[in-house]
Amino acid sequence: MTEANRPTVLVTGGAGYIGSHAVLALVDRGWPVCVVDNLTTGFRFAIPEGVTLYEGDIEDAALLARIFAEQKVGAVMHFAGSIIVPESVENPLKYYHNNTAKTRALIAAAVEAGVGHFIFSSTAAAYGIPEVSPVTEDSPKLPINPYGMSKLMTEFMLADTARAHAMNYCALRYFNVAGADPQARTGQSTAGATHLIKVAVEAALGKREHVGVFGTDFATPDGTGVRDYIHVSDLAEAHVLALEALIAQPARSLTMNCGYGRGFSVLEVLDAVDRVTNRTIDRRLQGRRAGDPDSLISDNSRIKATLPWVPRYAELDTIVAHALAWERKLTEIRGEV
Numbered sequence: 001m002t003e004a005n006r007p008t009v010l011v012t013g014g015a016g017y018i019g020s021h022a023v024l025a026l027v028d029r030g031w032p033v034c035v036v037d038n039l040t041t042g043f044r045f046a047i048p049e050g051v052t053l054y055e056g057d058i059e060d061a062a063l064l065a066r067i068f069a070e071q072k073v074g075a076v077m078h079f080a081g082s083i084i085v086p087e088s089v090e091n092p093l094k095y096y097h098n099n100t101a102k103t104r105a106l107i108a109a110a111v112e113a114g115v116g117h118f119i120f121s122s123t124a125a126a127y128g129i130p131e132v133s134p135v136t137e138d139s140p141k142l143p144i145n146p147y148g149m150s151k152l153m154t155e156f157m158l159a160d161t162a163r164a165h166a167m168n169y170c171a172l173r174y175f176n177v178a179g180a181d182p183q184a185r186t187g188q189s190t191a192g193a194t195h196l197i198k199v200a201v202e203a204a205l206g207k208r209e210h211v212g213v214f215g216t217d218f219a220t221p222d223g224t225g226v227r228d229y230i231h232v233s234d235l236a237e238a239h240v241l242a243l244e245a246l247i248a249q250p251a252r253s254l255t256m257n258c259g260y261g262r263g264f265s266v267l268e269v270l271d272a273v274d275r276v277t278n279r280t281i282d283r284r285l286q287g288r289r290a291g292d293p294d295s296l297i298s299d300n301s302r303i304k305a306t307l308p309w310v311p312r313y314a315e316l317d318t319i320v321a322h323a324l325a326w327e328r329k330l331t332e333i334r335g336e337v
Contacts, residue, residue, distance in 0.1 A: 006030070006031055006032060007032075007072070007073065007074020007075050007116075007117075007247075008031075008032040008033065008034060008071045008072050008073045008074060008075075009026055009031055009032065009033050009034075009073070009074075009075045009076070009077055009243065010034055010035075010036060010067060010068070010071065010073045010075070010076050010077070010115075011023050011026070011033060011034070011035050011036075011076075011077045011079065012035075012036050012037070012058050012076065012077070012078045012079055012080035012106065013037055013042060013078070013079035013080030013081065013121075014033075014035030014036070014037055014042070014046075014047065014051075014053070014077075014079065015035060015037040015039060015042025015043050015044060015046045015047055015053065016037065016041055016042040016043075016046070016079060016080075016190075017177075017186075017187070017188045017189070017190065017232065018079050018121065018174075018177060018232055018235065018236070019035070019037070019042070019077070019079035019080070019121075020042075020043075020046035020047070020186040021181060021186060021232045021233055021235070021236040022077055022079065022236045022239050022240075023035060023046075023047065023048060023051060024048060024181060024185060024186060024236065025233070025236035025237055025239065025240050026077075026240060027048055027050075027051065029240055031240070031243075032071075033051050034051065034052040034053075034054065034067065034071045034073070035047055035051055035052070035053045035054065036053075036054045036055075036056055036058060036063070036064070036067060036080070037053065037054075037055065037080065038055065038056060038057045038058075038080075039055055041190055043189050045333060046186045046189065048185070052071070054067055057102070058078075058080050058102050058103070058105065058106045059101070059102040059105040059106070061105060061108075061109055064105075064106065064109035064110075064113075065109060065112070065113065068109065068110070068113035068115065069113070073113065073115055074115060074116055074117065075115065075116065075117035075118070075119070075243055075246070075247075076106070076110055076115055076117070076118045076119065077119045077121075077239055077243070078103065078106060078118065078119065078120050078121060079121045080098075080102070080106075081098050081099040081102075081103070081121070081150075081151075082094060082095050082098040082099060082147070083147065084147070084194060085125065085145050085147045085148075085291075086194075086289070088145050088146040088147035088150070089145050089146065092146035095146045095147055095150045096146065096150050096153075098150075099147070099150035099151060099154065100150045100153045100154055100157075103120075103154045103157065104154075104157060107157060107158065107161055110167065111161065111165050111167060114166070115167065116166060116167055116168070116246075116247075116250060117167065117168060117169070117243060117246040117247060117250075118158060118167055118168075118169040118170075119169065119170045119172065119239055119242055119243055119246070120154060120155070120158060120169060120170065120171045120172070121172065121174065122151050122152075122154070122155055122171040122172055122173045122174070122255075123147070123148060123151045123173055123174055124173050124174060124175045124228075124257070124259070124296060124298065125143055125145065125147055125148030125151065126141045126143055126148050126151055126152040126155070126173060127139055127140070127141060127142065127143075127148075127173075127296075128140075128141075128142035128143050128144040128148065129142075129144060129291065129293040130293065130296070133293075133295045133296060133297045134261060134297045134298055134299040135257065135296065135297065135298060135299055136257070136299040136301075136302070137173070137255055137256060137257055137299075137302055144291045145291060154171075155171045155255065158171060158253075159253070162253050166250075168246050168249075168250055168251065168252060168253045169246070169253045169254075170242040170243075170245070170246055170253065170254040170255070170256070171254070171255045171256075172235075172238060172239065172242060172256055172257075172258045173255070173256070173257050173258060173298075174230065174235065174258050174259075175227065175228035175229070175230055175257070175258065175259035175260075175296065175297070175298045176195070176196075176227040176228060176229045176230065176259075176296075177195070177229075177230055177232050177235055178195060178196075178197040178198070178229045178230070178231065178232065178319050178323060179197070179231040179232050179233065179313060179318075179319040179320075179322045179323050180232065180233075180322045180323050180325065180326030181232075181233055181322070181326070182233060182313065182322055184322075184325050184326050184329045186326075187232075187322075187323065187326030187327070187329075187330065188232075188323070188326070189330055196211075196227075196266060196269055197229070197269060197273070197319065197320060197323050198323060198327075199211055200269065200270055200273040200281060200320075201273060201277070201320065201323045201324045201327045202327060203273075203281045203282070204273055204274075204277040204279055204281055204324065205277075205324075205327055205328065205331070207327075209282065210281070210282035210283065210284045211270060211281050211282070211283055211284070212284050212286050213266050213267070213270075213283050213284065213285050213286060214266075214286050214287065214288055214289045214292065215286075215287065215288025215289070215292060216285055217288065218288070218292075218294040218295075219294045219295075220265055220294055220295060221265070222265050222267050222268070224265045224266035224267045225265065225266055225288075225292055225293070225294065225295070225296075226263040226264065226265045226294065226295040226296070226297065227263055227264065227295075227296055227297075228259035228260055228261065228262065228263045228296060228297045228298045229260070229263075229264060229269070229316065229319060230258055230259050230260055230311075231311070231312075231313035231314065231318070231319050231322070233312070233313055233322075234309075234311040234312060234313050234314070235258055237309065237312075238256075238258055238303065238307065238309050241307040241308060241309050242254065242256070242307060245306065245307055254306060256302050256303040256306060256307075257298040257299060257300050257302065257303060258298070258300070258303065259297065259298025259300050260298070260300065260311060260314050261297065261298055261299060261300045261301075262297065263295060263296070263297040264316055267283075268316070269316070269320075270283060272316045272317050272320050273320050273324075275317060275320075276317055276320045276321050276324060277324060
């Protein structure tokens, strides 16, 4: 497919963390892009120059119809939603509204407009606490919180929609997303974020007094939880390649894990931050949080077999260095001391 006849891609939540990296990946590869974001957790500065931003909500059917018509949208990358697991337990209806009901409205609008391709930001939380790690896409889906369930419900909606309408989809189940654009064009900007590497680089720069280590009695080599950390730019690249795969085979839909297939413990991550920053973060050992598995690592053999995806930023110190560079730039953007 030449650049001239590529469809416009609507990126929902494109002013947010992962969505803004997907926008950059698409723009860098010459795709026409537009964004819809209600800016509750997104930022205008994350949208690159030349990309049209529609400020609004994905359950606004009239707005979506206008965007699809004005931009001649042929594909959707859907990142908009709520992502904080503990909040989903405290306020489940918010998550079933933002992540499930609103996505149903978005899918309906896309079907009505004849959009042929849909890429969905799903999650490893769909697996719950897996009995076996690494986790394959065929592992049991047993979410233990409303966040994971709200995302899994959307996967079911997409599968049913693809069977009934001329639309194919790709659900990408993320493991722990981290890092920032290598050119420091965008990164994790949300105040009070809960991602470990984000929290750790904030602490290294004096924005937090310490980092909490939740649980030291896991069945892991050092007793702290092990996670599969994937660089956000490698993840964004996977979305672009998934889009190309959907367009190449419109009768095929895909569900794939997005991770590197190896894990690091909380203490190993904090050691990496200490190395990269050449300082020592104050670590506060605390009790484990309910529902945290000992280890959660992806089996990424399917995505590697399906897409020409070759991660470029898989080294843990690289992920930390990019997160740190963005955190410093964010301080400048906000004029923080």
